[in-house]
Each structure stands twice: as structure tokens, then as C-alpha cells.
Amino acid sequence: MTLLSVEELSVTFTGRDGGRRGPGTDAVCGVSFTVAEGEVAGLVGESGCGKSVTSLALMGLLPRRGVRVGGRAVFRHSGPDPVDLLSLPPAALRDLRGRQLAMIFQDPLSSLNPVVPIGVQVTEVLTRHRGLRGRAARAEAAHLLERGGIPDPTRRLKEYPHQLSGGMRQRALIAMAVACAPRLLIADEPTTALDVTIQAQILELLRELVDDQGTALLMITHDLGVVAGICDSVHVLxxxxxxxxxxxxxxxxxxxxxxxxxxxxxxxxxxxxxxxxxxxxxxxxxxxxxxxxxxxxxxxxxxxxxxxxxxxxxxxxxxxxxxxxxxxxxxxxxxxxxxxxxxxxxxxxxx
Amino acid sequence: MSLLELDDVKVHFPVRRGLLFDRVVGYVHAVDGVSLTVEAGRTYGLVGESGCGKTTLGRAVLRLTDITSGRVLFDGTDLAALPGEAMRRARRRLQMIFQDPLGSLDPRQNIESALTEGMAAHGLGDGRAGRRARIRDVLERVGLPAGALSRYPHEFSGGQRQRIGIARALVLEPDLIICDEPVSALDVSVQAQVLNLLEELQDSLGLTYVVIAHDLAVVRHISDRVGVMYLGGLVEEADSDTLYAEPRHPYTRALMSAVPVPDPDLEDNRERILLRGDLPSPASPPAGCRFHTRCPWRQPERCDTERPELTDIGGGHRVACHYAAGIADGTVRPTTELAPRVLRDVPPPREAAEPARETMTDG
Amino acid sequence: MTIRTEKLDRLAELTARRDTTTGAGLWTEALRRLRGSKMALTGAAVITVFVVIAVVGPWLAPHDPTAQTWRDEVFVNRALFVGPRSGNWLGLDHLGRDQFSRLLVGARHTLLVGVVSTLIGLVAGALVGGVSGAALAFGGRAGRGLDTVLMRGVDMLLALPSLLLAVSVAAVMGQSLTTVMIAVGVVQIPVFARLLRGSMLAQAHADYVLAARALGVRRRRVVLAHVLPNSLGPVIVQTTLALATAIIEAAALSYLGLGNPDAAQPEWGVMLAQAERFFVPEDLLDQASLMAVCPALGIIVTALGFTLLGEALREALDPKLRG
Incomplete structure (x- = not known):
């Protein structure tokens, strides 16, 4: 069943950008694709092809000023009616994000708050979206980290992001992203900053998630090898x-x-x-x-x-x-x- | 004929701590005893993951970082023993290409000035006109227009910047160029342009390369001989084709199995060795074999205590593993404790029938 | 067919390398960006007006700023002051001098103090910071030692509260305008030294410095031609910001009575100090208050001008924002 259906998505950066004046730059102009449940869809392209902008637009993470977004992105969430992610009010979108839609980024270090222990950051997600508190939340957080392949999770929960290696951080981020069993996971170059042996571990983890939970995965990458290994359908931008x-x-x-x-x-x-x-x-x-x-x-x-x-x-x-x-x-x-x-x-x- | 020979090169960085005055509290063993030989006119590839010391080793050859011990023989002279000014002059014959094409160019320097600087430092070229002619010649070789001279680095695309970096090395007419991740910062389509350019230049100018990269496919593509580094040391070294056909060290095998290939059939069916855990810290490397903490074939006792030497197993194929032969013929089996998931058991992913319009599965 | 040929030409144009464009250096780019910034233009305008007044003020002044021409019209004891009138546009001060003329002439001293003291801080600080940074980055073991010694000295200076330091200098050297300039300048030294050193260290680790060394460029040239010029951006920004603080601090020192012993010479800080005791907080437009408000506004607006220009420069020079 189609989970996400993007129709004629366009993103234009208007106004002055770094001193340049102009009618605006079309970062994305009319992109359409669908992602089905349990499917891994790949967006492939080189820098500047608009693949990251597409993912940010879907998550509603583009700045509001100076950006014009057009088209529709119909998302079939667990509620009765499908919603258009692009026209959803910010509060509703925030609610959807994390619970049904999650995203992992290329640079795990900058996606984590450096001054808050990993454990607090994971339990925060659990508290906000699943209402878990205290000991239950901590136990669930440890369980999530363990499932993400982090050894000794109870100790790791007390550590700060800089104490973890790059691969561990990406695992922690994935653990946070899948904490609420989202229906759609958007992964923006999730392994680009990692070494190949670590990349293989992360890809395996993502594959397991898709196979076990039926999560749909939108994989954004420039690496054709990664695409060949994990994606069901491929869209070249x-x-x-x-x-x-x-x-x-x-x-x-x-x-x-x-x-x-x-x-x-x-x-x-x-x-x-x-x-x-x-x-x-x-x-x-x-x-x-x-x-x-x-x-x-x-x-x-x-x-x-x-x-x-x-x-x-x-x-x-x-x-x-x-x-x-x-x-x-x-x-x-x-x-x-x-x-x-x-x-x-x-x-x-x-x- | 060997142009460059490293003999037990070590680079240890002191770790300093202290409130008022810094004290050395330990050492990071970035490069820990590497010996290798680079033949003239050939390409030697150094591959390894971040933190394995490959970049430090490359810089140590040019003495951009201090060498703790060991010898670096370049055309018969030991670079490690050269005094400062003699080393500076020796750099005319040893050049380097950097990973970040923008970062390695001074943003305030236009291209002409960037390219003349090296010639001025070594007193090359007769006068302004002579230098100009040489620069134009090199620019043409690397495929840049002569009009580039008056422009600044930020006005070029990534691939063009890397060409400028290559031109800067070439104007000095070096014998050896160390390429430190020459294409990893570039887009895929541009990567291939630069790799081809490097190969063309080697053919026409007879250059010798040491290519340092994390991407095994890139290294294999361009190198005649490949050395695999792990945690400051070489674990395996062989001719490019041999290494690909018969990787003997467990780390090489894991690395090779982790490199994705843009071919779905191969991806689905190939042996995959997933390593557990992360790279240990080079400040306190494990005793014995450096790889034993992550090795799927780790054997009790010997691996933990005795550091394996790089030994020739025939045909110039050198491996640093006690059990290389046993693993190859199957007598040494993966230990259960760290057993790798060797064969991938996941069924091949479903083909999406119509990816952009309707979809097939019904929830 | 013509449309097609047009399109083909366009394609050829796009495919051909654009050789005609000439390169624009970093500073040219920064200037171009500054021209488009309202903040920079406002700051520059304020500073220009200030500098013009400082230079030609004495000739513009309608009256002698030190002469107590209308001494008999002002009765301080009875709080009787003379407000703005046709000959004296900003009224008279407590000694019957023309307030407008004093303000114009005072600008010159204020500018002098600001510029000279910032220059003292800049030159001495850059020297210490530059030597220190170069020594640490390229000097090996001996360099590290030199850097440690220099930086501990700077740290000690930095640890003292700036005004206290200035007061101490003034106390040692006696009361004069030179004292104020030196005192304010000395306070700036550690700021500039730390800034240039840090900036140089950051640049020394940049790849292009490594590349220059790999080319075989001599160390001296690496420092002078690559590291130093690329480290100056933050220092230039800091200079404009320091001018603002220098003016304020000079005013503060004058206010505390450490400035020019000849109190008749107009200077904004001195004027503020002298007018302070007559100040009526309830009515800012009363002449008693106006005597303080005018120089205070002068100080604030000028400092703001320098700050605006500094901030705009900081933005223009930021490599992250470069298009």
C-alpha cells in the first residue's frame, strides 16, 4: 500500500542568498515518487541535485523565510485520513514527526545535543511520543540502543555524544528515530561520514528494521553501491x-x-x-x-x-x-x- | 627500481596535559613500524579506514610531521635524516595532492600566484615569462583554461580546484606525488575525471604515485600494488589483482566484503563479513595482533600476545597474520564468540514493479 | 530553425569555459557585500560624520569653546541655566561656555583618544599575538616555550578588570590625556594578542598551509604570505569594535578625573563628568540635563557607528556566507 506519495514537489529559494540577488533558485522542480510500506526507495544524485532539499521539505525542516514549496506529499499515517505533509500546520507536523515520520542525518554529531547525555535524549523522545517516564523510559531506551547494536547500553546511556564513536552515534540516532516505530524513515546520507566496515553494519541494521517492522525507508545517497545493496526502487535526480x-x-x-x-x-x-x-x-x-x-x-x-x-x-x-x-x-x-x-x-x- | 623505501617508520604524537606547563602523558601511535617499497613509475595504494594512520604516513614521507624513528629512503637519500633546509629543497621532487581541494588553496591567492609560488621557492623557471610559459603548459595538461590564472579558488568547481592542486604539484616537475584522498571530496562523475587525469599524467610524464584513500575500489582501480593499513601498521600488501583475488588477512577480507558494488546481483549474493565494534584507540593499541579485538578468526593466546610480522607468502604477497594459511585452506574456523554473519540470509529485496506510479504490495 | 540556432549558441555558450570573467579577491568580494549591507552603510555614515566633525570642528565652532563668555548669565547655586537660544544652539554649560562649540571641538579629542589608544592596543597586541602564534605553530620546542611565556603574561593582563588596569596605569603615570590613551590601549593588548594568536593557530592548521610547506615554501614566507593575511579578518573586525569601547572607556576615565588636567579643554567624557552633578533625571530636556545628554548621545552614537561597521565587516568576511 502506498504510504507516501509525492506529487510535483518543487522548492524554490527566493530572495537574497549569500549576497546573490535574483529571481530565485529552483532546488527541486517537480519531483514525483511514491514509497510503499516496507519498501526502500532510493533518491540518488550528486551534490546540488536537490535530494537533501526534498527530504527536508518532506520533514518540514526548511526555513520558512525565503523558501517557496509547491506540490503535494500525501502521507497515509495511522489516522483515518491521509494528510498532505507540505500543507500541514507546524504543530500537527511536529506531532507526526518522531512518531510516524523520522529522519536520520549524515552527520550524527551535529544532530545530537552535545551537552546532554545520550540517555536523556533517547528518553525525551519516548516521553514526548509514547508517554513513558522514569524507569520504564530508561529501560526502553537501553533496549532500543541494544537493538541498534550498541554493546553495554546502560553504560552508554550515561555518556555524552562526543564519547561515542561515529558509528555508535549513528546507531544512537537510529535508535532514537525508530523509538516509536515510525511508518516512514528518511535517511539522508546516513553512512557517508562512516568507514566502510561501519557502513556495512549500519546498512544491515536499516535492512533489519525494514524487514522486521515493515518500516518504509526513503534512502537518500550519492553512493550507487549502497543503492544497489539496499534499495527496491531507485529515483535518479x-x-x-x-x-x-x-x-x-x-x-x-x-x-x-x-x-x-x-x-x-x-x-x-x-x-x-x-x-x-x-x-x-x-x-x-x-x-x-x-x-x-x-x-x-x-x-x-x-x-x-x-x-x-x-x-x-x-x-x-x-x-x-x-x-x-x-x-x-x-x-x-x-x-x-x-x-x-x-x-x-x-x-x-x-x- | 625502487624510488621510495620506508624502513620501520614510526610516528608517535605526544599527548600533552598540564595546567601551567604542558607535560607529555602518553603517545598516540599513529604510525607504528611501516616498511614498504614503491617502484619508480608505478602507483602504490595505501588503503585503510579513518584513524589507521595512512594520512600521517603520507605526511611523514614529506616530513610534514616529524618522524619518530625509521628511515625514509628517497632515491638513495634518507629523508628522515636531512636537515631542515635540505629537506625543503628535496620537496621539489616529492609533491602532494590533498583531499580538500578548496581548503588546500589559499583563498586570498589567485591561481597564477598559487602556481608560481613553488617555482619561486625552488628558484625554477627563468624569469617571469619563463614561469608563465611553464604554468600555461601545465594548465593545459590538467585541462584548465589559461583564463583561470587571474581567478581565485572559490570561483571554481570542486573538480577544477583539484586540477589546480594537481597543476601546483606538476609545475615543480616532481618524481613522486603523494595523493592523499585525491577524489573523496568530489562528486562521483567528477571523481572519474580526476582519476583518469592522474592516469594520463602518469603515462605521459612517468610519475610515481602513492595514493592514499579509504575507498578500496578507487585504490584498486589506480594502483599497481596495494598496502592495507590497520591501526598504524600494514596488515597486508600485494599486487592489486592478487589482493583482490586472494585477500589473506581477515581485516582485508572484511574490508573487501563491506565495499558496496553497484550491481544488485553481486550485492545480494556475496559473502559478507560484518565486523563487530569499532576501531580501538591508537593511544592505547591492543597488545598482540592489533586486529584481534575485532577479528572473527581470533585464536586463543597467540593472537592476544604476539604481534604478527609481515611475512611473504609467495609472489610478493605479504600478510601479517599468524593463521593466514590456516584461514585460507579452512583449517582455522571463525571462533564462535565473534562469529561473523558470513553469508547473507536475507531474501533478495522485492522488485518494485512501478516505482513512480502505483505500487504492488497490499498491506 | 533560427530558434534552434539561438538555442545551440546558448548551449555552446554554457558549455564553453567562461574565460572572460576576471577573478575577484576576498577583499573585493567583502567590499561588494558591504555595499549591500544597510548596517555597514549606517555605520560608515555615522563614522564619516564623526570624523568630519572631529577634523573641521574647530573651524565650524561659532564660539571659543574655552571662553566663559556668558559667565554672568548662569547661576549654578540657584540652578539657573541658559537653554538653547539663537546664538547658542545647545545653550550654555555651567560656566557660561557655548555647549555646541564645546561638543564640536570635543569630538576631536574623543576621536584622538579612541584612535591612538586602539592603535596602541592593536600594534602591541598584534606583535605579541603574531610572534606567539607563529612561534607555537612553526617554532618547534623553543617556539612552544616562547609562546607559553608570552601568553602567561597576556593572561595576567587579561585577568585584571580593564577599568582597574586603566586606573592603575593612570595612577602610575599621572593625570594627562596621554595617560588615558595608554591606559585604554594597554587594556586592549591582551584582546588583540589572544585574537591574532588564536586566528593564526587556526589558519596554521589549514590545509593550504600544509600545502605551501609541501611545496617547499620557506617558513618565513608561509607565515607572512599565507597565515598572517588570512588571520587578519577577525582582528580588523575587533579593531572597529575596540574603537567603540575605547571611546567609552576614555570617557569613563575622564569622567573619573584621570584625563586631561586642563579641564577647560572640551572632551566628551570630561563634559559628561562635569555635567553629571546638575543632571535632572525627571526632565531630560531641561538645560541642566541637556549638558550631560549631549555628550552622552555623542558617545553612544559614535560607538554604535563603529559597532555597526564592525558587525557588518564580521558578516562580510565570514567565509561561510560567501556565495
């Missing part, structure tokens, strides 16, 4: 729009958007034979068009033709693919027939 969406097997087997294709070609693989050259995407995120002018990726794309500049490409089903493989591209990779029919730009320009 570029310049604030979903450019490709597919089940993970379909995506990794045959990425259709040139950007997704390029990303996969850029990652050095542990199992690739040595000496094989990588195939990077040229340029950087700064070289992009604005979507109304055509495909934002065109300046970095090897396959672009004039059709790419006609209008914003639509997110459509990939021709010939089975089931829900969507791509926003005029000349998807692996669909050479139609691409060859068009004259490449260089030739046309020189003619």
Missing part, C-alpha cells in the same frame, strides 16, 4: 528533477538516461579488471541548462541533439522495457534506433 526511475535491477542492468549511464561508468568497481579506464561525465553540475530551455543535462551529454532543446523532456515509460522503467530523455541509452535517426548536432551545425 539531476538538477532538481527525476531523470530516471526504475526497480534497482532494471536500473543497474540497463541505465537508460545518459546521466545515470554516465554515473555508473564513473564509479571504479572493486570487481572490475584493473587498468580499465573510467568513463566520466564531462563538465560539472554548474554546466547545465534550466529545465524550461530543454534538457538540463544536455551541455554534459554526448547524445544530445536539437530535439533535446525543444522543451523539457517528459518522464515517460522506456520503450521496450517491462514495468515502470521511466526515463526523462529524448534519446535514452540502449534505444539506438531512434537516436541514430536524428542527425547529430555537430554535423547539422557545420552544414
Amino acid at each position: 539531476y538538477a532538481g528533477k527525476v531523470v530516471e526511475a526504475a526497480g534497482r535491477r532494471a536500473l543497474f542492468a540497463a541505465p537508460a538516461h545518459p546521466y545515470a549511464h554516465g554515473l555508473l561508468g564513473s564509479v571504479p568497481r572493486l570487481d572490475a579488471p584493473r587498468g580499465e579506464r573510467l568513463h566520466p561525465v564531462r563538465g560539472s553540475i554548474n554546466d547545465r541548462l534550466s529545465w524550461p530551455d530543454g534538457c538540463a543535462f544536455a551541455p554534459r551529454c554526448d547524445r544530445y541533439t536539437l530535439e533535446c532543446l525543444d522543451a523539457t523532456p517528459e518522464l515517460t515509460a522506456l520503450p521496450g522495457a517491462t514495468g515502470g522503467h521511466l526515463v526523462r530523455c529524448v534519446h535514452p541509452v540502449g534505444n539506438e534506433g531512434s537516436a541514430a535517426a536524428d542527425t547529430p548536432t555537430e554535423r547539422e551545425a557545420s552544414a
